[in-house]
Amino acid sequence: MKHSFLDKYSNLDSPVHRLDPRVKTVTALILIIIIVSETRGALFPFLFYIPVVAVLVAVSRIPWSYILKRCLIVAPFILLTALFYPISNMLASDYRPQGQYNHDYMVGLSIFLKAYSALILLILLTSSAKFHNLLLGLRKLKMPKLIGIISALMYRYVFLIHDEILKTNMARDSRTTGKLKMSRLKVFGNQSAMVFIRSFERSQTLYNSMLSRGFNGEFPSMSKLSVKGKELLLPGVLIFLMLVIRLANQNIQNYLFN
Amino acid sequence: MAAGVKIEKLSFSYTTDKQVLKEVSLEINPGEKLGIIGRSGAGKSTLLLHLNGILNGSGHISIDGIKVEKRSLYQVRKKVGLVFQNPDDQLFNPTVEEDVAFGPLNFGLSCEETKKRVRDALRAMNLEGMEKSVSHHLSLGERKRVALATVLAMQPEVIAFDEPFSSLDPEMVVQLIDIIQKLDATLIVVSQSLLPMLACCSRLAVIRDGVIVADGTTREIVTNRELMKSSGMDLSFYRELFRDYF
Amino acid sequence: MAAGVKIEKLSFSYTTDKQVLKEVSLEINPGEKLGIIGRSGAGKSTLLLHLNGILNGSGHISIDGIKVEKRSLYQVRKKVGLVFQNPDDQLFNPTVEEDVAFGPLNFGLSCEETKKRVRDALRAMNLEGMEKSVSHHLSLGERKRVALATVLAMQPEVIAFDEPFSSLDPEMVVQLIDIIQKLDATLIVVSQSLLPMLACCSRLAVIRDGVIVADGTTREIVTNRELMKSSGMDLSFYRELFRDYF
Amino acid sequence: MHISDGIIDINVCIAAGAVSIGLVYLSGRNTSVEEIPRMGMMGAALFVASLIHFPLAGTSMHLGLFGIAGIILGKRSFPPVFAALLFQSLIFQHGGLVTLGVNSINMGAGAFAAWLIWKSAFMNENIRALLAGFLGIIIPVLLMAVEFRLSGYGRGIVYLFSVYLLAAGIESIITLGAVRFIRKVKPGLLT
Ligand SMILES: Nc1ncnc2c1ncn2[C@@H]1O[C@H](COP(=O)(O)OP(=O)(O)OP(=O)(O)O)[C@@H](O)[C@H]1O
Ligand SMILES: Nc1ncnc2c1ncn2[C@@H]1O[C@H](COP(=O)(O)OP(=O)(O)OP(=O)(O)O)[C@@H](O)[C@H]1O
Ligand SMILES: [Mg+2]
Numbered sequence: 056m057k058h059s060f061l062d063k064y065s066n067l068d069s070p071v072h073r074l075d076p077r078v079k080t081v082t083a084l085i086l087i088i089i090i091v092s093e094t095r096g097a098l099f100p101f102l103f104y105i106p107v108v109a110v111l112v113a114v115s116r117i118p119w120s121y122i123l124k125r126c127l128i129v130a131p132f133i134l135l136t137a138l139f140y141p142i143s144n145m146l147a148s149d150y151r152p153q154g155q156y157n158h159d160y161m162v163g164l165s166i167f168l169k170a171y172s173a174l175i176l177l178i179l180l181t182s183s184a185k186f187h188n189l190l191l192g193l194r195k196l197k198m199p200k201l202i203g204i205i206s207a208l209m210y211r212y213v214f215l216i217h218d219e220i221l222k223t224n225m226a227r228d229s230r231t232t233g234k235l236k237m238s239r240l241k242v243f244g245n246q247s248a249m250v251f252i253r254s255f256e257r258s259q260t261l262y263n264s265m266l267s268r269g270f271n272g273e274f275p276s277m278s279k280l281s282v283k284g285k286e287l288l289l290p291g292v293l294i295f296l297m298l299v300i301r302l303a304n305q306n307i308q309n310y311l312f313n
Numbered sequence: 314m315a316a317g318v319k320i321e322k323l324s325f326s327y328t329t330d331k332q333v334l335k336e337v338s339l340e341i342n343p344g345e346k347l348g349i350i351g352r353s354g355a356g357k358s359t360l361l362l363h364l365n366g367i368l369n370g371s372g373h374i375s376i377d378g379i380k381v382e383k384r385s386l387y388q389v390r391k392k393v394g395l396v397f398q399n400p401d402d403q404l405f406n407p408t409v410e411e412d413v414a415f416g417p418l419n420f421g422l423s424c425e426e427t428k429k430r431v432r433d434a435l436r437a438m439n440l441e442g443m444e445k446s447v448s449h450h451l452s453l454g455e456r457k458r459v460a461l462a463t464v465l466a467m468q469p470e471v472i473a474f475d476e477p478f479s480s481l482d483p484e485m486v487v488q489l490i491d492i493i494q495k496l497d498a499t500l501i502v503v504s505q506s507l508l509p510m511l512a513c514c515s516r517l518a519v520i521r522d523g524v525i526v527a528d529g530t531t532r533e534i535v536t537n538r539e540l541m542k543s544s545g546m547d548l549s550f551y552r553e554l555f556r557d558y559f
Numbered sequence: 560m561a562a563g564v565k566i567e568k569l570s571f572s573y574t575t576d577k578q579v580l581k582e583v584s585l586e587i588n589p590g591e592k593l594g595i596i597g598r599s600g601a602g603k604s605t606l607l608l609h610l611n612g613i614l615n616g617s618g619h620i621s622i623d624g625i626k627v628e629k630r631s632l633y634q635v636r637k638k639v640g641l642v643f644q645n646p647d648d649q650l651f652n653p654t655v656e657e658d659v660a661f662g663p664l665n666f667g668l669s670c671e672e673t674k675k676r677v678r679d680a681l682r683a684m685n686l687e688g689m690e691k692s693v694s695h696h697l698s699l700g701e702r703k704r705v706a707l708a709t710v711l712a713m714q715p716e717v718i719a720f721d722e723p724f725s726s727l728d729p730e731m732v733v734q735l736i737d738i739i740q741k742l743d744a745t746l747i748v749v750s751q752s753l754l755p756m757l758a759c760c761s762r763l764a765v766i767r768d769g770v771i772v773a774d775g776t777t778r779e780i781v782t783n784r785e786l787m788k789s790s791g792m793d794l795s796f797y798r799e800l801f802r803d804y805f
Numbered sequence: 806m807h808i809s810d811g812i813i814d815i816n817v818c819i820a821a822g823a824v825s826i827g828l829v830y831l832s833g834r835n836t837s838v839e840e841i842p843r844m845g846m847m848g849a850a851l852f853v854a855s856l857i858h859f860p861l862a863g864t865s866m867h868l869g870l871f872g873i874a875g876i877i878l879g880k881r882s883f884p885p886v887f888a889a890l891l892f893q894s895l896i897f898q899h900g901g902l903v904t905l906g907v908n909s910i911n912m913g914a915g916a917f918a919a920w921l922i923w924k925s926a927f928m929n930e931n932i933r934a935l936l937a938g939f940l941g942i943i944i945p946v947l948l949m950a951v952e953f954r955l956s957g958y959g960r961g962i963v964y965l966f967s968v969y970l971l972a973a974g975i976e977s978i979i980t981l982g983a984v985r986f987i988r989k990v991k992p993g994l995l996t
């Protein structure tokens with residue numbers, strides 16, 4: 056995990072990027088809930104949701120190619136679970152009327168659309184802010200203190216593990232003088248176990264070093280977060296708009312189809 | 314400001330089968346500069362790790378009259394700065410700057426004051442321009458210097474240096490000796506580099522297999538050939554080299 | 560057996576904004592013992608890491624006539640042993656014994672032969688009795704010695720030592736110098752401990768900011784005060800100390 | 806095994822979210838300073854393990870290590886599991902934000918079950934390690950099946966989960982290896 060991948064587009068300047076990480080997180084969470092809680096099988100509302108999400112991405116100036124690439128990582132799983140909605144019902148031996156099957160496909164499709172919209176919002180959230188600012192924001196949002204410390208440590212320890220992996224690879228390679236003559240399983244097993252244990256021990260020593268420099272559960276930071284009233288405008292409007300769509304489309308749909 | 318350190322009958326073992334420290338007692342006056350020397354594996358690092366409560370052996374340690382124990386740890390750690398032997402045990406923040414700022418910020422210094430301390434410490438260690446570098450992408454000598462800076466920036470009353478001169482170039486060693494000499498703190502230095510120790514410490518203690526076998530002024534200890542030899546510190550070889558080249 | 564090493568116009572950078580090695584060329588004859596000195600951060604470790612293909616800069620390196628490149632790596636690593644500056648970069652097996660045996664076993668040596676090599680290497684490094692110890696539960700000096708043992712046990716034709724003397728006690732340094740002097744291999748030693756280098760190396764190269772600025776016999780280089788001073792290697796301070804104490 | 810947002814019923818998600826916050830507090834009560842780095846490290850290890858993919862039965866699987874988490878951290882394994890899933894969700898969108906509670910309850914339960922087996926001292930340690938690794942995967946999968954059923958999926962969903970039997974088998978062997986290694990090198994790590 057390289058910084059460059061993690062924070063690749065977090066340095067752009069856009070209204071989305073400028074939002075305080077706390078505001079951004081809460082907004083993303085509300086928008087996701089609005090979309091995800093949409094009635095099952097309803098496809099019509101996505102005529103509104105998808106453009107809203109698309110506009111947000113455009114505003115953020117993060118390239119679509121990048122967003123879609125990141126979608127690809129989980130896309131197969133989402134596709135699979137969406138497909139499995141109708142399939143799981145077909146596989147069950149219960150008798151179901153034909154119309155029911157059509158409805159199942161609609162539900163499957165709506166699951167797919169929901170999951171994808173939520174996914175894009177999540178990607179937007181995480182790629183428009185530095186990851187450690189996001190964590191800082193979450194800590195300031197009164198996420199349980201324990202989770203706050205753990206995740207702040209984790210952020211460091213992930214790099215530590217990465218570091219240990221590189222080191223042991225280097226150690227192994229520098230003395231690998233031909234095809235491994237010992238069982239590969241043993242060498243790699245030993246190595247991964249050592250990475251695991253050494254990381255544990257180093258995390259302990261590093262933590263000691265933190266304690267010896269006065270750490271008491273709070274990571275000090277020289278950059279302060281502050282939210283000005285007008286920063287809430289964009290997210291406020293956005294949430295309002297989405298809520299209106301969410302409530303109104305029910306009526307529009309009823310009006311159109313009944 | 315400087316504080317006194319008192320170690321009484323400190324014993325410690327990592328595993329049940331071997332005792333690493335055996336009833337070590339040492340008293341260090343405020344402002345004193347003590348060097349501890351001894352063979353590799355004698356227990357020097359283990360001793361230093363006790364000073365700010367990272368390890369807990371049996372026996373008593375007090376800093377400035379405060380007993381080192383669980384509930385006094387925060388206070389003790391504010392007084393005692395420890396530079397680890399291996400800088401990789403010490404650096405954990407993404408950038409050099411953040412690492413050096415960590416201690417001062419934790420002890421409640423203002424942003425302004427912290428920034429000043431960071432700047433000063435980095436300058437003292439010839440690290441200007443490396444503020445934004447990733448700590449673990451530096452050379453070992455550079456990391457050692459960052460580790461030293463993290464502790465210097467805290468301006469503790471007692472500083473324990475574990476092998477501070479290793480991996481530093483001779484020029485930097487001289488610079489560090491100068492800094493150490495000027496420090497207004499009680500100092501405990503462990504190092505295998507004897508020459509710089511001679512310049513820094515007015516008193517030397519010799520540790521062998523977890524026991525303090527000698528303790529006296531630097532001159533007393535160093536000129537005691539017998540003692541030096543039996544503790545693995547024979548310098549006659551160097552003397553020959555020096556004679557030969559200079 | 561010993562092999563020659565040829566480095567031609569080697570350049571390397573970790574990041575795009577700074578070149579760490581700049582067209583370094585060096586030719587080392589079979590059996591020669593070359594020391595490389597220079598300030599912390601000059602690029603010494605980076606240079607050594609190229610010798611057995613852990614880093615890949617532009618330029619050519621050949622060992623015993625074999626070009627160091629992807630498909631010759633196994634062959635090259637059979638010839639070149641590298642002792643890392645930080646022993647934690649070197650040790651990756653659970654116990655000391657397994658770590659030392661890793662190289663020889665990979666060579667395809669028999670169990671018997673491997674055991675003998677392990678025993679000899681551990682004895683040379685004063686590590687008898689530590690065979691079953693967990694490598695990363697040792698003191699730094701002990702780990703350094705294990706790291707040295709892992710490479711000595713492979714009996715390579717070219718050995719690159721990165722800071723082999725740091726964290727070793729003076730007695731052990733003398734012992735290591737003796738081992739190095741007797742080694743029948745081409746040797747490249749990087750160290751900030753100048754005195755042991757004087758005893759080990761017949762030739763010194765000085766590197767400054769990634770450029771080799773001088774290269775000559777040890778006496779030539781060391782007695783060139785101007786050069787030593789400008790490369791951060793001024794020893795006059797030590798001389799004073801030595802005069803004072805001995 | 807990570808459920809994305811939008812897949813299962815929102816009410817299940819919200820209820821699980823609330824319960825998981827409660828569990829974080831409950832399992833983190835009276836944590837001592839010494840336990841913190843272990844928890845952080847375990848979280849990091851879980852996260853890193855999830856990055857290591859291997860192909861299995863046509864899809865790509867990754868290690869869970871929930872069994873090991875349970876063995877090493879015991880009742881303290883929930884907060885690291887939660888934090889690791891938060892990371893996975895934020896960094897790779899492995900699992901969603903709204904489903905964070907559901908996912909962490911599933912996998913946390915796996916770790917918890919592993920711990921229960923591990924500390925029940927009535928069998929050979931090796932067998933307990935095997936079982937712990939197995940439960941670490943299979944419990945989350947069972948819970949997931951229940952949640953899918955609650956969200957309207959048909960009973961046929963069980964077929965999908967049979968794939969995970971294989972993963973659980975692999976996981977249990979890895980857990981055994983890890984436990985034996987830790988026993989040799991750093992026994993203090995095992996609870
Ligand atoms: N992994 C890395 N990523 C980026 N830069 C690095 C990395 N390793 C080293 N550097 C930089 O390359 C330069 C040379 O490093 P190198 O380790 O070769 O120095 P060195 O001469 O061995 O110093 P020392 O005596 O301190 O060990 C240094 O300025 C260092 O900051
Ligand atoms: N984590 C550990 N677990 C078990 N034994 C240890 C551990 N750390 C050190 N030891 C042992 O304790 C003894 C003293 O170690 P210590 O690190 O204090 O030595 P030292 O005097 O600092 O040596 P050096 O000069 O090599 O740094 C050594 O024999 C070492 O093997
Ligand atoms: Mg030590």
Ligand SMILES: [Mg+2]
Nearest residue numbers: 452453604644
């Ligand atoms: Mg180096």
